[in-house]
Amino acid sequence: MDGIQVIHDSQSIKFRRPFGAVEVGQKVKIAINVDKEIVVAIELIQFDGTRLNMGMQKEYLNNGEFRYSVEIDTSDALGLLEYYFILIDGYDRLYYGNNDEHLGGVGQIYNHNPVPYQITVYEKSHIPDWYKEGVIYQILLDRFYNGNDDKTINSPKENSFIYGRWDDSPMYIKDNFGRIVRWDFYGGNLKGVIKKLDYIKTLGANIIQLSPVFKSPSCHKYDTANYEIVDEMFGTNDDFKELCEVANSKGIKIILDIVLGYTSSDSKYFNRLGNYDEVGAYNSPNSRYYGWYKFTRYPYQYESWWGINERPSIDSMQEGYIDYIARNNDSIIKKWINLGASGWKLNVIDELSDKFIEFIRNEMDEFGRDAVLIGDIWEDASNKVSYSKKRSYLNGKEVQAATNYPIRESLINFIKGYIKSDKFKKKFMSLYENYPIESFFGNVNIVSTNDTERILTVLDNSIALLRLLVVIQFTLPGVPLIYYGDETGIKGGKEPDNRKSYPWGKEDKNLIDFYSKLIGIRNNEESLKKGDITFFKTDEDVLAFERNYENEKILVLVNVSKEIKLIKSVDFNGVYINLFDGSEKYKFSGEDSIVTVFQNNFKILKKCNYRDK
Numbered sequence: 001m002d003g004i005q006v007i008h009d010s011q012s013i014k015f016r017r018p019f020g021a022v023e024v025g026q027k028v029k030i031a032i033n034v035d036k037e038i039v040v041a042i043e044l045i046q047f048d049g050t051r052l053n054m055g056m057q058k059e060y061l062n063n064g065e066f067r068y069s070v071e072i073d074t075s076d077a078l079g080l081l082e083y084y085f086i087l088i089d090g091y092d093r094l095y096y097g098n099n100d101e102h103l104g105g106v107g108q109i110y111n112h113n114p115v116p117y118q119i120t121v122y123e124k125s126h127i128p129d130w131y132k133e134g135v136i137y138q139i140l141l142d143r144f145y146n147g148n149d150d151k152t153i154n155s156p157k158e159n160s161f162i163y164g165r166w167d168d169s170p171m172y173i174k175d176n177f178g179r180i181v182r183w184d185f186y187g188g189n190l191k192g193v194i195k196k197l198d199y200i201k202t203l204g205a206n207i208i209q210l211s212p213v214f215k216s217p218s219c220h221k222y223d224t225a226n227y228e229i230v231d232e233m234f235g236t237n238d239d240f241k242e243l244c245e246v247a248n249s250k251g252i253k254i255i256l257d258i259v260l261g262y263t264s265s266d267s268k269y270f271n272r273l274g275n276y277d278e279v280g281a282y283n284s285p286n287s288r289y290y291g292w293y294k295f296t297r298y299p300y301q302y303e304s305w306w307g308i309n310e311r312p313s314i315d316s317m318q319e320g321y322i323d324y325i326a327r328n329n330d331s332i333i334k335k336w337i338n339l340g341a342s343g344w345k346l347n348v349i350d351e352l353s354d355k356f357i358e359f360i361r362n363e364m365d366e367f368g369r370d371a372v373l374i375g376d377i378w379e380d381a382s383n384k385v386s387y388s389k390k391r392s393y394l395n396g397k398e399v400q401a402a403t404n405y406p407i408r409e410s411l412i413n414f415i416k417g418y419i420k421s422d423k424f425k426k427k428f429m430s431l432y433e434n435y436p437i438e439s440f441f442g443n444v445n446i447v448s449t450n451d452t453e454r455i456l457t458v459l460d461n462s463i464a465l466l467r468l469l470v471v472i473q474f475t476l477p478g479v480p481l482i483y484y485g486d487e488t489g490i491k492g493g494k495e496p497d498n499r500k501s502y503p504w505g506k507e508d509k510n511l512i513d514f515y516s517k518l519i520g521i522r523n524n525e526e527s528l529k530k531g532d533i534t535f536f537k538t539d540e541d542v543l544a545f546e547r548n549y550e551n552e553k554i555l556v557l558v559n560v561s562k563e564i565k566l567i568k569s570v571d572f573n574g575v576y577i578n579l580f581d582g583s584e585k586y587k588f589s590g591e592d593s594i595v596t597v598f599q600n601n602f603k604i605l606k607k608c609n610y611r612d613k
Contacts, residue, residue, distance in 0.1 A: 004034065004035065004036060004038075004087070004089075004094070004109075005034070005035035005065075006032065006033070006034050006035075006085075006087065006096050006109060007032070007033050007106065008030075008031070008032040008033070008085065008096060008106075008107055008117075009105055009106045009107075010098070010104045010105060010107070010117050010433060011104055011105045011429055011433055014031070015030070015031050015032065015033075016028065016029070016030050016031070017029045019433070020120075020432065020433045020434070020435075020437065021119065021120035021121070021122055021382070021394075021433075021434065021435060021436045021437065022074055022119060022120075022121055022122075023121075023122060023123070023124050023436075024074055024075065024077065024078045024121050024122065024123055024396075025073075025074060025075045026074055027071050027072065027073055027074070028071070028072045028074060028119060029069060029070070029071050029072075030042065030069065030070055030071075030072060030083065031067055031068065031069035031070075032056070032067070032068050032069075032085050032096065033061070033065050033066070033067050033068075034065065034066050034067075034068065034087070035064070035065050035066075036066070036089075037058070037066050038066075038087055038088060038089040039055075039087075039088040039089070040055075040056045040058075040068040040085055040086070040087055040088070041053055041054060041055050041056060041085070041086040041088070042054050042056055042070055042083055042084070042085055042086070043083060043084055043085075043086060043116075044072065044081060044082070044083050045081070045082040045083065045116060046076075046077055046079070046081060047077070047078065047079030047080050047081070047390065047392075048079075053086075054070055054072075055070070056068035056069055056070045056085075057069055057070065068085075072119075074119070074121045077119075077121045078121050078122070078123065078395055079121060079390075079392055079395055080118055080119075080120060080121070080382070080383055080390060081118070081119040081120075081121050082116035082117065082118050082119075083116055083117050083119070084096065084097035084098070084110075084114040084115075084116045084117065085097070087109075094109055094110070094111065095109070095110040095111070095112065095113075095114035096108070096109055096110070096114065097110055097114030097115045097116055097117065098114075098115040098116060098117045098118075099115070100115055101426070102115060102430075103426045103427060103429070103430040104117065104118075104429065104430045104433045104434070105426065105429065105430075105433075118382070118383060118434060120382045120383075120394060120434055120435065120436060121395075122394060122395050122396040122436045123395060123396030123397060124396060125396040125400055125436065125438055125439070126369050126400075126438065127372060127400045127401060127438045127439070127441070127442045128369060128370050128371070128372060130206070130207075130253055130342075130370070131207065131253070131343065131372045131401075131442060131479065132438075132441050132442050132479065132529070132530075133529040133530070134205075134206045134207040134253070134479055135204055135205045135206060135207065135474075135479070135480055135481075135482070135519050135522065135523070136205065136207045136208070136209050136255075136444065136479055136480070136481040136482070137200050137203070137205035137207065137208050137209070137481075137482050137484065138208075138209040138211075138449065138450070138481055138482065138483050138484060139193060139208060139209070139210055139211065139484045140188075140211045140220065140450050140484065140499055141188050141189070141190070141193070141210060141211050141213065141221070141234055142185055142186050142187070142188045142211075142219045142220070142233070142234075143170075143186055143188055143484070143499055143500065143501045143502060144188040144192055144193060144196070144484055144501075144502050145188055145189075145192030145193065145195065145196050145502060145504065146166075146186070146187040146188055146189060146191075146192050147189055147190070147191025147192035147193070147194060147195045148187075148189070148191065151187070152187075153185065153187040153233065154187070154189055154232060154233045154234070154235065155232035155233055156185065156233070157183060157185070157217060157233065159181075159182055160182055160183050160184070160185055161173060161182045161183065161184040161185070162184075162185050162186075162187070163184065163185070163186050163501075166186060166501050166504070167501060167503060167506070168186075168501075169497070169500065170184060170496040170497065170499050170500055170501075171184065171496065172184065172496055179310070180218075183217060183218050183219050184219055184496075185219050185233065186219075186501045187233070188234075188501070189233065189234045189235050189239075190213070190230065190234050190235040190239040190240055190242075190243050191235060191239060193208070193210075193243055194239075194242065194243050194246055194247075197246060197247055197250055197252060198250070200252065201250050201251070201252060202516070203482075203487065203512070203515060203516055203519060204515075204516055204519030204520055204522075204523055205252070205482060205519065206251055206252050206253065206523075207252065207253045207254075207255060207342075207479075208247065208252060208253070208254050208255070209255045209257060209345060209481070210254060210255070210256055210257060211257050211450065212224065212256070212257050212258055212259065212347075213230045213231065213234055213240060213256065214226060214227050214228075214229065214230065214231060214258075215229050215230070215231045215232070216231055216264055217264055217266050218264070220450070220499070222257075222259050222347060222348075223259070223262070223263065223264035223267075223310065223311050224258075224259060224263050224264060224267060225263070225264045225266060225267035225268060225276075226267065226268050227258075227325075227332045228332070228335070237339060240336075240339055240340070241339045241340050243340070244339065244340020244341065244342075245340060248340070253342040253343070254340065254341050254342055255341065255342060255343040255344065255345055255372065255374070256336055256341045256343070256344055256345070257344075257345045257347055258344055258345070258346065258347060259347045259348050260314065260316060260325060260346065260348075260351075260352055260356075261305065261313065261314055261316065261348045261349075261350075261351025261352055262304065262305040262311040262312060262313045262314055262348070262351065263311070263312065263314060264310060264311065265282070265309060265310045265311070265312055266310070267280070268280065269281060269289040269292060270282050270289070270293065270312050271283050281293045281295075281299075281312075282299045283299075285298060288320065289320075291315070291318045291319075291320055291321075292314050292315060292318050292320065292321045293312050293313070293314065293315065294312075294313055294315055305348070305351065313351065314351075316351070316352045316353050316356040317353050317355060317356055322356060322359055325359075325360070326356075326359040326360050326362070326363045327359060327363070331363060333360055333363045333364065334363060334366075334367075337364075337367055337371060342370065342371055342372065343364075343371050343372035343373060343374065344360070344364070344371075344372075344373055344374070345374040345375075345376055345403075346360070346373070346374065346375050346376060346399065347376045348376065349375045349376055349377060349393070349399070350377075350384075350386035350387070350391075354391060354392045354393075354398060357375075357393070357398040357399065358397045358398055360373065361373055361397060361398055361399070372400055372401065372442075373398075373399050373400050373401075374399055374400070374401050374402065374403070374442075374444060375393050375398070375399035375401070375402045375403070376402075376403050377393060377399075377402040377403055377405070378403070378405045379405070379406065380406055380430070380431060380434060381393045381394050381399075381402035381435070381439075382394050382434040382435055383434065394435060394436055394439050396436065399439075400438070400439060400442055401439050401442030401443055401444060401479070402439065402443060402444070403443075403444045403446055403449075404431075404443040404444055404445050404446060404478055405446065406427065406431060407427075407428065407431070407443070407445055407446075407476070407478070408445075408446050408447055408452070410423075410424050410427045410428065411424075411447060411469050411472060411473060412447075412455075412458055412459075412469070414472075414543065414560065415459065415465050415468055415469045415472075415560055416459065416465070417541075417560060417561075420540035420541065421538055421539075421540055421541065421542060421543045422540060424543060425535045425543075428476070428535075429535075431443075432477075432533075440477060440478070441477050441478065441479075441530070442478070442479060443477070443478035443479065444478065444479050444481050445473050445476060445478040445479060445480045445481065446481045446483070447469060447470065447473055447481075447483075447486070448483035448486050448498070449481075449483055450483070450495075450498065450499055451495070452498065453492065453493050453494060453497075453498055454483070454485075454486065454490055454491055454492035454493075454497075454498050455469065455483075455486055456486070456489060456490065456491050457491045457492055457493055457498075461491060463489065463508075463511065464600050465560075465600075466511075467514060467602070468558050468560060468600070468602055470515065470518060471518065471556065471558060471602045471604065472543065472556070472558055474518050474519065474521075474522045474528075475522070475528055475545075475547065475554065475556045475604065476533070476545075477531075477533055477547075480519075480522070482515065484502055485500065485502045485503065487507075487511060487512050487515040488502070488503055488506075488507035488508050488511065488512060489507070489508035489511050490502075490503060517580060521579050521580075521604060525547075525552065525554055525579075525606070526549045526550070526552055527547040527548055527549035527552040527553060527554045528547055528554055529549075530549045531547035531548045531549035531552070531553075531554070532547070532548050532549070533545055533546070533547055533548075534546045534548065536567070538565075538567050539561075539565045539566075539567070541559060541560050541561035541563075541565060542557065542558065542559045542560075542561075542565050542567060542597055543556075543557075543558045543560075544556065544557050544558075544567060552606070552607075553606070553607035554579075554604065554605070554606055554607075555576060555603075555604075555605040555606075555607065556602070556603070556604050556605075557595065557597050557602060557603045557604075557605070558597075558602045559597040559598070559599070559600065559601055559602070560600070561599070561600075562599055562600065563599065564596065564597070564598060564599060565596075565597045566595070566596060566597075567595040567597060574607050574608070575607070575608050576605035576606060576607050576608065577605065577606050577608050578603060578604070578605055579604045579605065579606050580604060586603075586605055
């Protein structure tokens with residue numbers, strides 16, 4: 001079969017209909033074009049590994065090619081359904097599969113071991129509009145604001161380190177083995193967030209994602225000591241309830257971050273240091289918490305997260321733990337939603353079993369359609385493999401949305417010139433193809449988090465590049481997230497440098513104003529919250545795309561080069577107005593349409609009717 005010409009494009013409805021992920025039970029028509037008459041079959045691989053070989057119907061095309069097609073019934077295919085084609089010509093056999101970048105779209109021929117395409121098959125799932133159409137402001141509570149009038153620190157921890165000045169640089173005090181021996185604190189608390197709600201509202205954000213509030217020995221609280229109460233340094237459960245009530249009155253929702261795959265060894269559940277009255281798992285095998293943990297040699301040896309003894313791992317499928325977190329009438333999930341939280345973000349989600357996440361989702365659904373469950377996932381969540389097991393995060397029974405670290409990587413690489421606009425589009429379209437549509441529009445589009453370097457530092461402290469990056473971040477489908485202080489120009493490298501205190505009184509006001517205008521555009525334009533996306537063919541240093549919802553169109557143009565670029569396209573028709581200042585008009589009319597995009601510049605343009613201008 002030397003020289004055979006074959007094509008299948010999973011992102012074109014000419015070859016796969018409908019586009020992208022499908023609801024379980026929906027039929028999918030798959031086709032492939034070949035330039036000669038041969039035998040073509042399709043190999044299907046179901047989520048459990050079961051393989052099914054199906055023949056394909058032949059059709060002669062007017063251009064002399066042959067099209068082979070088949071209709072797939074997904075009624076029994078919940079999860080990830082993979083496929084590739086087998087090309088047979090006499091005794092010769094080739095395979096056609098996904099490209100070797102695993103990005104979908106146009107594939108390639110293999111002699112053996114083809115990379116399969118994927119179809120994500122999911123159960124229909126709802127995500128509340130307040131979330132999908134929102135903007136998230138992520139807060140690391142200790143580092144945001146001290147709301148006490150006299151700025152005293154609430155209930156300082158024993159043997160802890162309190163910074164002398166709010167703007168001191170963060171540091172860890174470690175022993176010779178790299179273990180933290182004194183946790184460091186600035187004194188931010190829940191009252192501080194309450195006092196700064198008007199700032200967050202003025203910025204334009206309407207969702208706050210709080211770092212864990214639960215009692216814990218650490219400054220970040222990702223190692224929980226007691227899921228039932230707010231840490232004393234942050235305040236009280238009543239303070240959290242007040243925060244939710246006041247925030248809700250201002251149109252702001254609160255999402256809580258939580259780690260359920262491990263606890264602190266200094267917790268009421270494990271109690272290795274004996275600081276709690278509870279009989280912890282470490283204290284006695286008769287403890288009611290004993291079955292939660294995974295001892296190998298009791299009590300001194302046990303499984304822990306990344307081998308950190310201070311973070312003993314939890315068996316999330318232990319019945320008592322499931323009841324405590326999700327199933328009891330006073331479960332942790334219910335408790336904090338009853339106190340006012342509108343959703344959860346599951347941190348370190350790979351440590352949790354799929355079934356356990358389903359239990360949490362079931363509890364969330366009991367509260368109606370208004371709560372949201374987000375997964376902290378660093379890769380493509382649709383085909384994630386952890387601990388050698390395929391995960392089902394986006395099958396409709398688990399999380400409704402995920403953190404979009406893949407888009408962060410693509411944004412940074414494009415803005416810094418490591419990849420060109422065509423590769424950015426391919427990586428973006430791969431996610432678009434793989435994610436259920438509700439989950440795709442619920443993706444948390446991040447550029448900084450408490451687990452990454454600050455975006456301004458990543459961009460070599462270039463405000464100009466930061467502006468370009470966040471323009472794309474806020475105009476792509478998904479829910480944009482601001483890591484507290486990014487909007488002020490905070491810099492920061494690896495942890496703990498990325499967890500500096502908010503620079504009250506030392507902010508870059510111009511940058512805050514830029515973020516506020518950009519957020520205002522997103523909040524006011526339906527197409528940026530709900531619209532489809534179409535990319536245009538451009539110069540490799542220019543990204544151009546249109547968001548379209550009903551009759552509203554927004555055109556986004558970004559040039560990352562140091563040169564003036566010209567864009568030529570037959571698709572730019574009509575009159576557009578610049579959304580940043582409302583004055584500039586751009587006219588495009590047919591095949592000779594040319595747009596000048598200036599050096600290191602961007603434009604966000606809204607299409608207007610001629611009669612309106």
